[in-house]
Amino acid sequence: MDQRPPDHITAAPSLAAKPPIVTLDGVSKAYANGTVALRDVNLSIGRAQFVSLLGPSGCGKSTLLRLIAGLGDLTGGRIDWPGSAKASDGTPKRDLGFVFQEPTLMPWANVFDNVYLPLKLGRLSRKQARPRIMDALAMVGLEKFERSYPRELSGGMKMRVSIARALITRPSVLLMDEPFAALDEITRFRLNDDLLRLWAGRDWTVIFVTHSVYESVYLSNRIVVMGARPGRITADLAIDAPYPRSEAFRMIPAYNEYCRMVSAELHATMGEASPE
Amino acid sequence: MSTSAEPVAQRADRRLIALRIALPILVGVVFLGTWQILVTWLQVPKFVLPAPSLIATAFVDDFASLMGSLWFTLTVTVEAFILAVVGGVALAVLFSQSEIVATALFPYAVILQVTPVVSIAPLIIIWVGYDNVRVALLILAWIVAFFPVLSNTTLGLRSTDHNLRNLMQLYGASRWRILTEVQFPSALPYLLAGMKISGGLSLIGAVVAEFVAGSGASTGLAWRIIEAGNRLDIPRMFAALALLSVLGIAIFGVLSAFEYLMLRHWHESAVRREN
Ligand SMILES: Nc1ncnc2c1ncn2[C@@H]1O[C@H](COP(=O)(O)OP(=O)(O)OP(=O)(O)O)[C@@H](O)[C@H]1O
């Protein structure tokens, strides 16, 4: 903790104690058209953290997530993966799962083949991959749709296929960009619980972009609030409620307290008075 | 609910297909009938406009030689078309892999495309030699036909969903893998549209080149038309013309069917919308 740069916004001690899996140092990103999407972002994310990125539309959440995944070049600063093995060309070998804000499915391939893609690239045969794919599809409730084409699915179903595809490689870091935004509340709650169960079962990291204060509090043990123009981190909050969390968690006073706190931070970021 | 909706949709479908076949045939029959009646009634001389019945007779009389010519033109067209697709796709892949190669070569592809084939045909025929006219026809038809495949496939390879490409990079896919797994399938609808244009152009190229080659060195349908024209044998000319049209329609039909087969599961152009 003491090795961090002084301007680093530190999370609560219980989280900071975990060894960092990825660190961002003064990360900036300007797009070719001159938009400064991110300015001087410092962030250190530890193993086994469930981090939510929360912020108004256009504040650079997607940009940040893509940069962490190594998609697109930084305009300034650096991103390090301290513990990761290096590939032969020196770039860190990260096993990431990524859920894009759009479903990003191959329209010419059915659901099964879309989920199979990462394993296919890993040279696993279709037959070997089958049980894993069916498990992943069952988890998102789509086991009956393995032969359907993306155009035959609803927006939410497409998103669930995309989630199944991200989980299929059992990544150690899962990056998700508003994965549940298109879903109804019941499915959303169910997938929230499924995600938490998966996360609890293994020592992995989730970085989760969302617009929903409630969702971020329910899921994460850390919430990073971002502000817009230019995109930057304005608050870094720990949610110190124990796991496993379930529906009952939504009923306890602490949950409401956290929601109020996060909501106040978000309003402060957006330059408005808190509604209370 | 769906059980009753399905047969209705299928029945409507079948009726639509029947209509699509019957309607053009009906138009054709009415057209030919009117033609026959008018020509007989107005006593139009047969070297100006022969009656359909005369054309049919000419077709039967010259069946063997016309079929030989049809076969010649067909094979030249198909070979040029296959070479155009292979060459166009190969060039497009090359262009997509290297911006430098694309920038350097694309203008020349355009030049080749915009130069009228009639104007370079004599040159090519002289270079290849009069005893090799078939090869010259092949080259000329190829020049006319390859560009739509090249430009469409290039566009298709470029318009792959950006996130899909990112996803492939994320999983460490090689360029070749990205090309085969996502770029090529995304480009397929574009390629197929290019092939439909290219199929017609191959035929046009083969025929135009044969016209330029003139002489009796080649024996395609174009030569039959020239020959009949020289002898003022107009019914025979019409018979050859009709064969050319049928060939053109057949090429278009086969390529359209192929396109539908390839895209029916997923592409907007081939999928029947239900809303
Ligand atoms: N490819 C691009 N080219 C230019 N500007 C871009 C590009 N992508 C994003 N931006 C700009 O960068 C800023 C941040 O965009 P980003 O997509 O990261 O926002 P976001 O926080 O994910 O928003 P949302 O919650 O609406 O998804 C925006 O102002 C946007 O206009």
Ligand SMILES: [Mg+2]
């Ligand atoms: Mg976004």
